[in-house]
Amino acid sequence: MTPREITIALTGNPNSGKSTVFNNLTGVRQHVGNWPGVTVEKKEGFCTFQGRRIRVVDLPGVYSLTAYSLDEVIARDFVINGNPDVVVDVVDASNLERNLYLTIQLLEMKAKLVVALNMMDIADSRDYHIDIPALSVLLGAPIVPLVAARNQGTQQLLEVVMKVYNGDIQVGGVNIQYGHDVEVEIEKLEKMISDKALAEAYSPRWLAVKLLEDDREIVEKVKQA
Amino acid sequence: MDSAGIIRSRDESQEHLKRVHGDDAETLIADARYAFISGLIKEVLDKPAIAKATASDKIDNIILNRWLGIPIFLAILFGVFQFTFTVSEPLVDLIDRGLSWLSAQTAGVSPAWLSSLLSDGIIGGVGAVLSFIPIIFLLYVALSILEDTGYLARAAFVMDRVMHKIGLHGRSFVSMILGFGCTVPAVMSCRTIENPQDRLVTIMVTPLMSCGARLPVYALLSAAFFPVFQGVVVFSMYGIGIILAVLLAWFFRKRLVAGESGHFVMELPPYRVPTIPGVAEHVWERGWSFISRAGVIIFCAVMIIWSLDYFNVLEPIGRAIAPVFAPTGFGQWQPAVALVFGVLAKETVVGAFGTLFAGAEGVGGFGNVLGSQLGWTPLIAFAFMVMILLYIPCVASLGIIKKETGSWKWTLFTLGYTLVLGWIVATLIYQVGSLFL
Numbered sequence: 001m002t003p004r005e006i007t008i009a010l011t012g013n014p015n016s017g018k019s020t021v022f023n024n025l026t027g028v029r030q031h032v033g034n035w036p037g038v039t040v041e042k043k044e045g046f047c048t049f050q051g052r053r054i055r056v057v058d059l060p061g062v063y064s065l066t067a068y069s070l071d072e073v074i075a076r077d078f079v080i081n082g083n084p085d086v087v088v089d090v091v092d093a094s095n096l097e098r099n100l101y102l103t104i105q106l107l108e109m110k111a112k113l114v115v116a117l118n119m120m121d122i123a124d125s126r127d128y129h130i131d132i133p134a135l136s137v138l139l140g141a142p143i144v145p146l147v148a149a150r151n152q153g154t155q156q157l158l159e160v161v162m163k164v165y166n167g168d169i170q171v172g173g174v175n176i177q178y179g180h181d182v183e184v185e186i187e188k189l190e191k192m193i194s195d196k197a198l199a200e201a202y203s204p205r206w207l208a209v210k211l212l213e214d215d216r217e218i219v220e221k222v223k224q225a
Numbered sequence: 226m227d228s229a230g231i232i233r234s235r236d237e238s239q240e241h242l243k244r245v246h247g248d249d250a251e252t253l254i255a256d257a258r259y260a261f262i263s264g265l266i267k268e269v270l271d272k273p274a275i276a277k278a279t280a281s282d283k284i285d286n287i288i289l290n291r292w293l294g295i296p297i298f299l300a301i302l303f304g305v306f307q308f309t310f311t312v313s314e315p316l317v318d319l320i321d322r323g324l325s326w327l328s329a330q331t332a333g334v335s336p337a338w339l340s341s342l343l344s345d346g347i348i349g350g351v352g353a354v355l356s357f358i359p360i361i362f363l364l365y366v367a368l369s370i371l372e373d374t375g376y377l378a379r380a381a382f383v384m385d386r387v388m389h390k391i392g393l394h395g396r397s398f399v400s401m402i403l404g405f406g407c408t409v410p411a412v413m414s415c416r417t418i419e420n421p422q423d424r425l426v427t428i429m430v431t432p433l434m435s436c437g438a439r440l441p442v443y444a445l446l447s448a449a450f451f452p453v454f455q456g457v458v459v460f461s462m463y464g465i466g467i468i469l470a471v472l473l474a475w476f477f478r479k480r481l482v483a484g485e486s487g488h489f490v491m492e493l494p495p496y497r498v499p500t501i502p503g504v505a506e507h508v509w510e511r512g513w514s515f516i517s518r519a520g521v522i523i524f525c526a527v528m529i530i531w532s533l534d535y536f537n538v539l540e541p542i543g544r545a546i547a548p549v550f551a552p553t554g555f556g557q558w559q560p561a562v563a564l565v566f567g568v569l570a571k572e573t574v575v576g577a578f579g580t581l582f583a584g585a586e587g588v589g590g591f592g593n594v595l596g597s598q599l600g601w602t603p604l605i606a607f608a609f610m611v612m613i614l615l616y617i618p619c620v621a622s623l624g625i626i627k628k629e630t631g632s633w634k635w636t637l638f639t640l641g642y643t644l645v646l647g648w649i650v651a652t653l654i655y656q657v658g659s660l661f662l
Contacts, residue, residue, distance in 0.1 A: 096270055097262055097263075097266050101262060104261060126272070126273075127273045129271040129272070130269055130270055131270075134269045135269040138265055174261070175419060176258060177257065177492065179494070181241075181242060182254065185242060189231065189234065192230070192231045192234060211231070211232075211235045213250065214249075214251055222228055222231055223229075224228070225228050
């Protein structure tokens with residue numbers, strides 16, 4: 001029996017080099033289609049690593065995971081409902097601050113995340129020194145430095161992905177505190193949501209935050225529950 | 226709860242946050258994420274200075290500066306006390322005069338015990354505590370403004386470096402700073418510290434941070450014994466509290482609860498202009514618990530003190546305990562009684578003195594009586610203030626420590642070590658001070 005296929009979801013900001021990472025991972029074994037029901041392009045590809053067939057799904061490039069744009073909804077839905085085994089978030093190392101906004105939202109969703117720290121060459125040339133071990137500890141997620149443009153780090157990325165998949169590396173994630181006043185409201189809502197069926201698919205805390213953020217999709221889901 | 230109920234409750238939460246912060250919940254949540262990222266970036270990214278720094282960056286460059294950060298924090302703290310005492314002085318005087326007038330009205334009431342109950346017990350005891358309300362409210366105003374501007378988060382960030390050296394993290398200092406308001410919510414806030422050892426140590430040292438309830442005691446004694454240096458003396462109490470909390474945290478982390486320390490990102494929220502409704506709500510939240518406590522616990526405590534005193538049993542009790550405190554300089558029966566009742570709530574110390582020395586020089590002015598009747602010197606007053614700062618956290622704090630640690634052992638340990646620490650430091654101050662003064 002051949003082992004089960006592994007699915008990786010590839011996320012990242014626009015211009016983070018996500019497409020290059022995708023090409024490095026899959027080579028020519030890719031096909032382009034549309035996401036169901038919409039005209040947004042869906043790219044999928046395959047590769048084989050350590051004897052395992054890996055499906056790589058390239059999600060739309062987004063800055064955030066609110067429900068404002070179609071791209072954001074697609075990316076988020078796939079992370080939650082597409083059941084990817086591992087999510088690889090491509091982060092532009094030369095633009096760390098802006099890129100991390102997406103990263104921490106993925107971690108708040110408890111995604112099994114690997115951060116692909118891309119464009120390390122550009123960061124180096126600008127004299128940026130990133131303390132990668134510290135960043136990894138503080139994010140609670142593994143980090144793999146890459147220079148995708150020169151196809152450097154792809155093997156290491158796949159190795160770490162496999163380790164996360166196998167449970168050799170645990171993704172702890174972040175615990176963001178929203179400040180006393182907001183936390184009080186979160187706690188209130190969390191208690192109300194916790195006995196709903198919805199709370200089995202999503203964490204109550206995450207739902208409470210999304211409700212406060214006025215996330216259209218989650219508000220609809222709660223209304224229908 | 227049905228779906229419509231959840232959405233309604235969500236709407237209420239959003240409206241509430243909008244009213245308090247002037248920003249919608251979505252913005253506040255996004256800000257918290259950016260605050261997290263800013264703090265993260267400060268720890269992991271070292272990049273060459275660029276020309277186009279934002280205003281917030283420029284302020285941070287000064288406030289978070291390696292050498293200036295702590296002096297700026299101390300200067301701001303000092304400013305807070307100067308502001309609190311200067312602005313509240315006329316208000317305290319006004320309440321004082323009102324209470325003295327009220328006290329005079331009750332002097333003629335008969336029978337005599339009722340007159341004594343009203344003037345010594347209620348007005349003298351409870352009134353003495355209430356007369357310090359303006360000070361406490363102004364302190365809360367200052368703390369709320371510092372919190373809402375985003376400065377308190379910076380203070381914790383600055384202290385992060387020091388905290389790392391003692392095996393803790395800046396997140397612990399966030400809880401300790403909350404202790405300036407009240408120990409109970411400060412201990413509860415330790416829940417955000419994930420590492421169990423870090424959390425336990427933070428819970429145990431948080432009571433050493435000087436809370437609002439200790440302020441009436443400082444205000445009373447510093448006004449009587451240090452009229453010129455009131456701000457400096459009160460500030461020194463907070464300083465002693467911080468230093469001892471940090472030293473003991475280091476000691477506990479090393480000797481009692483060893484283990485790997487946790488990792489956190491210290492959030493750096495954007496600077497904001499505080500809104501009036503926001504500050505008002507935070508002040509009210511903190512201030513109301515003080516007033517309602519004065520209404521219940523302090524009223525009951527003062528009633529007990531008054532009746533024990535009326536039937537002449539208080540003095541023997543005080544005399545039995547007093548010798549223990551002889552080395553501290555305040556080994557008289559009245560302060561011994563005040564310390565016992567101070568465990569209920571620290572402001573009760575003022576209420577106890579108010580009842581015991583009622584009628585002397587106005588309600589708030591009886592601090593001077595401690596000098597004339599007990600022979601207290603400024604040195605003894607200072608040692609007593611330190612004792613109030615350090616000894617046994619109040620009953621409510623012990624209750625929350627038990628609840629949060631789930632352990633009688635650590636709760637009783639906190640009770641014991643604070644009592645011993647208070648006694649030792651007060652004794653040292655008095656004995657060493659006596660050699661020089």
